[in-house]
Amino acid sequence: MVTNMIVDLASAPLDTAQDEAALAHAGITFVNAQSADSATRxxxxxxxxxxxxxxxxxxxNWFAYDKQGELAGFSSYEQRHYRWWWLRNWSAQSDTGIFGPIGVAxxxxxxxxGCVLTRKALASIRALGFARAVIxxxxxxxxxxxxxxxxxxxxVRLFGIF
Ligand SMILES: CC(C)(COP(=O)(O)OP(=O)(O)OC[C@H]1O[C@@H](n2cnc3c(N)ncnc32)[C@H](O)[C@@H]1OP(=O)(O)O)[C@@H](O)C(=O)NCCC(=O)NCCS
Incomplete structure (x- = not known):
């Protein structure tokens, strides 16, 4: 059994300024990039x-790096290469972007x-023109x-939707 969540991108709190300022103070920086190189993978x-x-x-992806330049976390979005069965209600919805995965060391x-990485990915999905995002x-x-x-x-179950 798999649970999916949905975010209304018009009303979701996606501001990161305060948290990003605190993280910047600790030397955390953010980079937005398509794909992930071999070291990152x-x-x-x-x-x-x-x-x-x-x-x-x-x-x-959004990547977070620490002050030594080492990865601290990542969030991915708009992964449409793998069409997972648990997304069958969502992957063909033209107003819905796809979030994830996300991980913080x-x-x-x-x-x-983790919340800043989540909000950054959701804001990027919104900037692509989607009204909602599925998690x-x-x-x-x-x-x-x-x-x-x-x-x-x-x-969602493998052989049915409940
Ligand atoms: C889930 C994950 C990304 C959270 O990252 P994080 O940087 O520790 O989370 P944050 O500090 O941004 O948490 C934001 C808020 O959510 C709360 N929170 C974090 N993880 C939580 C959890 N598992 N359950 C309930 N609340 C949680 C925090 O306490 C914080 O609350 P606050 O606003 O009152 O301070 C991290 O724990 C992780 O990488 N987990 C393993 C991978 C994973 O499960 N990914 C998600 C797959 S769907």
Whole structure:
């Protein structure tokens, strides 16, 4: 059973200025890039999963780097190479962008970096012209509720939609 969430991009809180200022003070910088190079994919594979590394390769991404230039976290969006079965209600909806995956390295958690990466990816999806974004196969439901007012969209089983 898989739960997807949905975000209304017109009303979601996507401002990051205050959190980004605090993170900048700690030396965190952000880069927006299409795809992910081999070193980045290795980093994602080692900390999260081989599938997420492949998804980042086929997606647009926001990357967060620490003051040494090491990756601290990433968020991906508009990955449409892999058509996951749990997105069957959403991937053909022309007003809906696709968020994820997202990961923050353990030492950088609980500093709002995950929320900034989430909001940056959602703002990029909105800038592409989408009205909504689907957050597939969650995951930390409360985190997405708190960060961007996401709500549960559907719960999908392999052989049915409930
Ligand atoms: C989920 C994840 C990205 C959160 O990153 P983070 O940088 O620690 O989160 P933030 O500090 O931005 O959290 C923002 C808020 O959500 C809360 N929060 C974070 N993770 C949460 C969780 N799992 N459940 C409930 N609340 C959570 C924080 O306490 C914070 O609350 P506040 O606004 O009251 O301070 C990170 O824990 C992670 O990489 N997890 C492993 C990968 C993963 O599960 N990805 C999601 C797949 S769908």
């Amino acid at each position: 290795s980093w994602i594979r080692a900390r999260f999963s081989p599938t997420w590394a492949k998804e980042a390769y086929h997606a647009w 353990a030492p950088f958690r609980n500093r709002h970096l 597939p196969r969650v995951g930390p439901v409360e985190f997405y509720k708190r960060c961007c007012n996401a709500v549960i969209a559907d719960t």
